[in-house]
Amino acid sequence: MAHLSRRSFLLSAGAVAASTVWLRSGLAVAATITPGDADVLLVIDVQNCFLPGGSLAVADGDKIVPVINALATRFHNIVVTQDWHTPGHVSFASAHPGAKPFSTTKLAYGDQVLWPDHCVQGTAGADLSAGLKLPTAQLVIRKGYHHEVDSYSAFNEADGTATGLAGYLKERGIRRVFAVGVATDFCVCFSAIDARKAGFEAFVVDDACRGIDAEGSLAKAWTAMTAAGVQKIVSADIA
Ligand code: VGL
Numbered sequence: 001m002a003h004l005s006r007r008s009f010l011l012s013a014g015a016v017a018a019s020t021v022w023l024r025s026g027l028a029v030a031a032t033i034t035p036g037d038a039d040v041l042l043v044i045d046v047q048n049c050f051l052p053g054g055s056l057a058v059a060d061g062d063k064i065v066p067v068i069n070a071l072a073t074r075f076h077n078i079v080v081t082q083d084w085h086t087p088g089h090v091s092f093a094s095a096h097p098g099a100k101p102f103s104t105t106k107l108a109y110g111d112q113v114l115w116p117d118h119c120v121q122g123t124a125g126a127d128l129s130a131g132l133k134l135p136t137a138q139l140v141i142r143k144g145y146h147h148e149v150d151s152y153s154a155f156n157e158a159d160g161t162a163t164g165l166a167g168y169l170k171e172r173g174i175r176r177v178f179a180v181g182v183a184t185d186f187c188v189c190f191s192a193i194d195a196r197k198a199g200f201e202a203f204v205v206d207d208a209c210r211g212i213d214a215e216g217s218l219a220k221a222w223t224a225m226t227a228a229g230v231q232k233i234v235s236a237d238i239a
């Protein structure tokens with residue numbers, strides 16, 4: 001024990017939750033998160049439709065692929081999501097005569113942004129990016145497959161229906177969820193907040209995400225995530 005470094009002392013003291021630890025001296029020291037058996041990397045919607053060239057492309061979405069691949073080597077548990085819509089899905093503007101993409105409509109469960117057609121089941125656009133290298137991923141969970149209900153969140157559809165992910169993670173003893181992927185302000189945000197609601201600690205690895213950022217949606221998402229207790233970290237915080 002005499003040779004414990006300051007970092008491992010802090011880790012063993014259980015003091016490390018995020019990227020910085022403040023010592024009583026007022027000094028801030030960088031701390032690292034070392035993923036263990038109770039941690040999962042949740043890789044959200046890194047699908048062709050959301051990457052440059054796709055029908056609902058997120059700017060620089062491709063830049064996160066190598067960051068996620070590197071993070072994946074650190075995690076014992078990895079779950080991947082796919083947005084997985086029926087043809088003519090209720091979230092598509094094309095399903096609402098006269099409606100423009102990125103407009104909003106009211107559905108039974110609340111406000112719904114109407115998107116360009118994207119991530120239709122079984123199409124190349126719905127495939128995970130070919131650059132994503134996640135050989136150790138344990139589960140692929142699909143969402144948004146109910147024709148009349150959208151699902152930004154990996155945990156709950158827009159009408160509240162559970163996807164089963166919370167039960168899966170709990171049965172596997174997972175306590176902390178590290179969310180990455182696209183879009184920060186939609187599927188990552190809703191998933192991270194629902195992770196908190198389901199009782200998990202939730203982290204968003206900011207440099208492993210990109211947002212759509214329509215009309216201030218990215219700033220709004222961070223306000224909501226912070227209020228829900230979601231912690232913003234960067235990939236360098238994980239080793
Ligand atoms: C998403 C809009 C529509 C996302 C999915 O993955 O963030 N955004 N469907």
Ligand code: ZN
Nearest residue numbers: 083091119144
């Ligand atoms: Zn979608």
